[in-house]
Amino acid sequence: MALNGKIAVVTGAALGIGKAMTEILLQNGATVVLLDVNEAAGKSLKEALDKQYGREKTLFLNCDVESEEHIKAAFQKTVETFGGIDILCNNAGILNERTWEKMISINLVGAIRVAYLALQHMNKLAGGRGGVIVNTASMAGLGPLMSCPVYTATKHGVVGFTRAMAAASTASGYGIRFNALCPGFVQTDLFSAIPSNLGHYSHLADATQQMADMMGTLTVSLVAECLLELVNDETKNGEALLVTTNGNKYITFPVFTLSRGP
Numbered sequence: 001m002a003l004n005g006k007i008a009v010v011t012g013a014a015l016g017i018g019k020a021m022t023e024i025l026l027q028n029g030a031t032v033v034l035l036d037v038n039e040a041a042g043k044s045l046k047e048a049l050d051k052q053y054g055r056e057k058t059l060f061l062n063c064d065v066e067s068e069e070h071i072k073a074a075f076q077k078t079v080e081t082f083g084g085i086d087i088l089c090n091n092a093g094i095l096n097e098r099t100w101e102k103m104i105s106i107n108l109v110g111a112i113r114v115a116y117l118a119l120q121h122m123n124k125l126a127g128g129r130g131g132v133i134v135n136t137a138s139m140a141g142l143g144p145l146m147s148c149p150v151y152t153a154t155k156h157g158v159v160g161f162t163r164a165m166a167a168a169s170t171a172s173g174y175g176i177r178f179n180a181l182c183p184g185f186v187q188t189d190l191f192s193a194i195p196s197n198l199g200h201y202s203h204l205a206d207a208t209q210q211m212a213d214m215m216g217t218l219t220v221s222l223v224a225e226c227l228l229e230l231v232n233d234e235t236k237n238g239e240a241l242l243v244t245t246n247g248n249k250y251i252t253f254p255v256f257t258l259s260r261g262p
């Protein structure tokens, strides 16, 4: 299988989209390290996956992406156990406008911290073997969601970080591709909890639900298939893949040519 011998790390792996990412990576032959702050859910998933794929194909580590210490230890354990990291699914995230500073700390600062610490092991200039980092952004990383402006900001940040790191990696010779996955509404616990997590914008919950009703909700397995596309297609670097129930598209962004003023 395409990912035989590859070592993947998934953050937020215990539930939702991260769980589906873990499963499709295993189905395609990868060994997967599951990182999540929800220890009960992570251990439960590991137990189920052991039965299906064997104990040696996965490792669950309790890891909070807000903690540099946790992430460093998780990546160290990964490299000690499996010899390296080839694929990072930088997926952990929350949606809660009431605790917006924490949401920034997890969705944006956490994603950057995880990517930077993974670079220390993946970067060819640092003895790594290169690979691919897929950051889970969102459709809200491409356009505004009025009911969750800070969530929108975090996801716009993830898209921008991804595209800039893709260019930096190419220019520097890291040997790592960076791509952003931008799903619309996906049926997960995060999505189900939205009405109670809009804070100042709770009065806009109905409008958001109407948008979701109109656009439809995606399954986690469909999102995971798009992850696999970004992992397997070595031509993809610096891409933002929009995933909707009406199909998927690679977003075209404005190009600013550097030219002197008049």
Ligand SMILES: NC(=O)C1=CN([C@@H]2O[C@H](COP(=O)(O)OP(=O)(O)OC[C@H]3O[C@@H](n4cnc5c(N)ncnc54)[C@H](O)[C@@H]3O)[C@@H](O)[C@H]2O)C=CC1
Residues within 6 Å of the ligand: 011, 012, 013, 014, 015, 016, 017, 018, 035, 036, 037, 038, 041, 063, 064, 065, 066, 091, 092, 093, 094, 095, 106, 110, 136, 137, 138, 139, 182, 183, 184, 185, 186, 187, 188, 189, 190, 191
């Ligand atoms: N559900 C949706 O409609 C969409 C979700 N997304 C993004 O997809 C990613 C996954 O979301 P879902 O699967 O929907 O959510 P979920 O709530 O179902 O699963 C998120 C997982 O991340 C873990 N997590 C949360 N904070 C963490 C932390 N500090 N450290 C480590 N793990 C942590 C949770 O324990 C959970 O297992 C998020 O980044 C989210 O913003 C993007 C587009 C659509």
Ligand SMILES: CC/C=C\C[C@H](O)C(=O)/C=C/C=C/C=C\C=C\[C@@H](O)C/C=C\CCC(=O)O
Residues within 6 Å of the ligand: 095, 137, 138, 139, 140, 141, 142, 143, 144, 145, 147, 148, 183, 184, 185, 186, 191, 194, 208, 211, 215, 242, 251
């Ligand atoms: C309320 C948030 C619900 C779920 C979280 C998930 O991450 C998410 O943000 C889902 C977003 C769905 C957005 C749906 C419509 C957005 C419309 C506009 O903001 C335009 C957005 C993108 C346009 C991209 C493009 O077509 O070029």
